[in-house]
Amino acid sequence: MVKAKLLRNTERGRTCNIESWGAEKEPKSPLNLQTPAYLTYTRFGHIPHLTWDVAQKELSHLEQKPIYQVSMAAIFECLLAIDEAGGIIKFASMPENCLTHLTIHDPLGRIASGFNKTKGIAVWSARAGRKDVCSEAYPVSIAAVKSDTITALSDYDLPFDAQKKRQGKSLTRTKAWNEALFSEESKTGGRPAFAPICGGSNKDTRFAFAKAFVQVPWASGFSIELWHFSLGPKVDKKQVYEKDVIAELLGETMLLLPQDKVRLVEGAFNPTQILHLIKLGVDLFDSSFASLMADEGKAFKIADDFESTWEFSVLDFNDAKFNDDTSKLYDHCSCYPCQTFTKAYLRHLVNCKEMLAMVLLTIHNMTEFDRMFARIRESLQLAQ
Amino acid sequence: MTTGDMSFDIVAKRDRARVGVFHLPHGDVETPIFMPVGTQGTIKGLLPRQVAETSCRILLCNTYHLGHRPGADVVKRLGGVHKMMDWKYNILTDSGGFQMVSLGKLMQVTENAVEFNSPHTNERMVLTPEHSIGIQKDLGSDIMMQLDHVVPTVSDDSEFREPMLRSVRWLERCNNVHTNRDTQALFPIIQGGLDPALRQECVEKMVPYAKVGIAIGGLSGGEAKDGFCATVNFSCQQLEPYSHLPRYVMGVGWQTDMVICALSGADMFDCVYPTRTARFGTALVFEGGTNGELHLSRNEFVYDFKPIEECDCHTCKTYTRAFLHSVISKDTLSCHMLTVHNIHHQLELMRRLRKAIKEDNIVPFLKTFLAGQFGSVATVPSWVKTALVNLDYQQVFS
Ligand SMILES: [Zn+2]
Numbered sequence: 001m002v003k004a005k006l007l008r009n010t011e012r013g014r015t016c017n018i019e020s021w022g023a024e025k026e027p028k029s030p031l032n033l034q035t036p037a038y039l040t041y042t043r044f045g046h047i048p049h050l051t052w053d054v055a056q057k058e059l060s061h062l063e064q065k066p067i068y069q070v071s072m073a074a075i076f077e078c079l080l081a082i083d084e085a086g087g088i089i090k091f092a093s094m095p096e097n098c099l100t101h102l103t104i105h106d107p108l109g110r111i112a113s114g115f116n117k118t119k120g121i122a123v124w125s126a127r128a129g130r131k132d133v134c135s136e137a138y139p140v141s142i143a144a145v146k147s148d149t150i151t152a153l154s155d156y157d158l159p160f161d162a163q164k165k166r167q168g169k170s171l172t173r174t175k176a177w178n179e180a181l182f183s184e185e186s187k188t189g190g191r192p193a194f195a196p197i198c199g200g201s202n203k204d205t206r207f208a209f210a211k212a213f214v215q216v217p218w219a220s221g222f223s224i225e226l227w228h229f230s231l232g233p234k235v236d237k238k239q240v241y242e243k244d245v246i247a248e249l250l251g252e253t254m255l256l257l258p259q260d261k262v263r264l265v266e267g268a269f270n271p272t273q274i275l276h277l278i279k280l281g282v283d284l285f286d287s288s289f290a291s292l293m294a295d296e297g298k299a300f301k302i303a304d305d306f307e308s309t310w311e312f313s314v315l316d317f318n319d320a321k322f323n324d325d326t327s328k329l330y331d332h333c334s335c336y337p338c339q340t341f342t343k344a345y346l347r348h349l350v351n352c353k354e355m356l357a358m359v360l361l362t363i364h365n366m367t368e369f370d371r372m373f374a375r376i377r378e379s380l381q382l383a384q
Numbered sequence: 385m386t387t388g389d390m391s392f393d394i395v396a397k398r399d400r401a402r403v404g405v406f407h408l409p410h411g412d413v414e415t416p417i418f419m420p421v422g423t424q425g426t427i428k429g430l431l432p433r434q435v436a437e438t439s440c441r442i443l444l445c446n447t448y449h450l451g452h453r454p455g456a457d458v459v460k461r462l463g464g465v466h467k468m469m470d471w472k473y474n475i476l477t478d479s480g481g482f483q484m485v486s487l488g489k490l491m492q493v494t495e496n497a498v499e500f501n502s503p504h505t506n507e508r509m510v511l512t513p514e515h516s517i518g519i520q521k522d523l524g525s526d527i528m529m530q531l532d533h534v535v536p537t538v539s540d541d542s543e544f545r546e547p548m549l550r551s552v553r554w555l556e557r558c559n560n561v562h563t564n565r566d567t568q569a570l571f572p573i574i575q576g577g578l579d580p581a582l583r584q585e586c587v588e589k590m591v592p593y594a595k596v597g598i599a600i601g602g603l604s605g606g607e608a609k610d611g612f613c614a615t616v617n618f619s620c621q622q623l624e625p626y627s628h629l630p631r632y633v634m635g636v637g638w639q640t641d642m643v644i645c646a647l648s649g650a651d652m653f654d655c656v657y658p659t660r661t662a663r664f665g666t667a668l669v670f671e672g673g674t675n676g677e678l679h680l681s682r683n684e685f686v687y688d689f690k691p692i693e694e695c696d697c698h699t700c701k702t703y704t705r706a707f708l709h710s711v712i713s714k715d716t717l718s719c720h721m722l723t724v725h726n727i728h729h730q731l732e733l734m735r736r737l738r739k740a741i742k743e744d745n746i747v748p749f750l751k752t753f754l755a756g757q758f759g760s761v762a763t764v765p766s767w768v769k770t771a772l773v774n775l776d777y778q779q780v781f782s
């Protein structure tokens with residue numbers, strides 16, 4: 001299971017110690033991961049643009065022990081081969097014995113509106129298009145991937161314009177799918193699951209979800225779905241992230257969730273939004289924001305007084321103003337790109353659409369994302 | 385002879401083929417050698433460390449592209465192209481002339497310069513021999529190429545003499561502005577189409593300017609393979625009296641072409657082939673492919689958990705064909721993985737070739753190599769057989 005212990009609860013957010021991660025019958029090394037923390041976003045079992053050779057050598061300085069987030073959307077086309085290989089770790093040559101989490105959507109992939117059905121969730125991949133994932137198909141994927149934990153099924157598709165009836169249907173479906181999924185242990189292999197707290201932008205529906213799942217025995221943690229508010233570039237019917245709206249939306253729901261269970265928000269959120277969600281009581285995120293920035297030709301840095309101002313800055317190498325900027329990328333950062341390359345070179349690579357741009361930006365952005373979480377954890381130690 | 389003095393030591397010679405060590409400013413290079421192409425000052429998504437790990441010690445950058453973006457002045461201010469891209473080893477730059485032929489519309493050659501419309505800005509550009517050397521000096525490459533007048537080899541024979549003579553005159557102009565001779569070498573480029581008399585005349589006129597090395601140009605432009613092989617063979621023969629000059633055949637990168645050229649006496653090759661073909665999911669192999677290529681997007685690889693081939697590269701040590709198959713064209717990953725392997729493969733081929741020359745094992749090497757590329761020695765294309773018989777390797781086929 002995902003065994004967590006609440007260490008501190010402050011005005012600025014919680015800090016927990018996650019003592020173990022994964023099914024009890026397949027124990028891995030003790031975790032002792034402090035939150036707030038993040039799942040490492042992957043596509044095809046890789047941090048995007050980094051082969052494992054590069055990831056292991058260039059990101060060896062990251063502070064947090066990684067838990068790799070693997071999404072169904074990116075792998076369902078090769079599920080049989082993954083099964084044949086003996087799991088995603090072997091198939092994608094991920095580090096031996098690393099921790100993995102299986103989720104439904106690729107936070108940066110297509111998350112469409114209007115395709116979920118009573119029998120299943122619509123999941124999209126670049127090549128094969130749509131696939132319906134239901135309580136029959138999901139166990140097959142879980143068994144093939146062999147992740148340590150999973151996100152449970154949910155009818156996430158509740159954009160701002162969803163009618164009351166549609167919201168009710170979402171809860172009914174989500175309950176039914178998960179009842180079927182968790183009816184026998186064999187379907188999930190006893191893997192700890194994150195129960196869905198959906199409800200779109202309707203507070204009452206959120207609360208109803210929380211009530212429905214707060215007591216289920218299989219919930220090792222909770223997955224608070226905020227896809228529509230995320231920065232995911234291919235999410236349908238997106239909404240602007242407004243702090244007041246989100247605070248109002250999640251307020252009562254968060255109070256209902258037990259203190260010793262981990263709360264996960266998947267999706268791309270910027271540093272300011274992450275700090276805000278931590279304040280609301282969220283413990284775990286994913287690193288898709290760092291990858292999104294790299295995909296867009298951008299590098300980011302949290303402000304020196306990030307803990308108080310919640311600010312961060314972005315270097316956008318699509319901008320010609322860096323054409324002859326001979327200064328290095330970031331002085332404060334110890335990553336290889338920052339120590340080595342100039343802004344003019346990064347600009348040149350982005351300008352020429354060279355793949356190395358995304359490689360270098362991913363290395364920096366992952367370094368900064370990890371440093372940001374270390375800073376946040378540190379500041380929570382000191383907070384009241 | 386020492387590191388960095390740009391001398392060339394021949395350490396073994398067998399028939400026409402030779403193994404050498406080229407002492408370049410950024411380290412020694414063993415020849416025959418393949419040079420991968422990093423057009424924009426980067427090799428297709430690989431970190432410089434990864435390129436070096438394929439054993440690559442010299443790569444090529446394109447003067448035209450870097451002159452356009454980020455600009456020669458910017459590269460100069462960044463400390464040169466080595467520093468800009470964090471590459472510790474050697475770099476060869478082309479003259480920029482060929483890119484204009486391939487990129488520019490309305491290309492026109494006058495006695496003074498190549499003129500063309502920029503494909504980027506559509507402005508009229510003028511590239512003189514002096515300008516080309518000026519850019520290459522700013523880039524700071526170890527080997528600079530002269531500006532030459534390239535005429536496609538598929539043109540009419542009568543069109544080659546004047547461009548060849550112009551290339552000689554341009555070489556003299558390049559040479560006049562070539563000042564930093566301690567850190568940068570200037571290679572002349574032999575022209576003359578497929579005509580032995582013109583090639584011979586060009587060699588005679590250009591050799592006096594060749595202090596470090598020399599290139600054989602104007603080939604790989606779609607000419608028949610027989611003509612290509614014969615011309616390389618003939619040009620190398622003409623250069624035999626000047627054996628201290630490494631010979632660079634431009635634009636050659638197919639495995640069989642490199643082997644034939646090296647056995648004719650050529651030492652250096654470059655081509656976008658291994659990096660370009662990586663983008664389309666093709667791995668280069670010694671055995672089991674089609675003409676040395678494995679097309680990993682094919683369904684036969686869905687459950688193939690073997691590496692691409694027995695190989696020391698990171699890709700083969702880490703990944704299976706099945707994984708590569710599953711990510712081809714979906715992400716940059718397969719491209720990185722195949723680029724690492726394909727460059728490593730070309731350099732491994734060069735290593736095997738050098739070993740065969742050193743150990744006087746060329747015939748057994750050829751038998752294995754050709755059987756791997758074409759299924760069997762009996763099924764090699766006729767131009768390959770002709771070229772090898774002309775080089776006195778008929779034993780391979782008996
Ligand atoms: Zn950095």
Ligand SMILES: [Zn+2]
Pocket residue numbers: 692693695696697698699700701724725726728
């Ligand atoms: Zn390999």
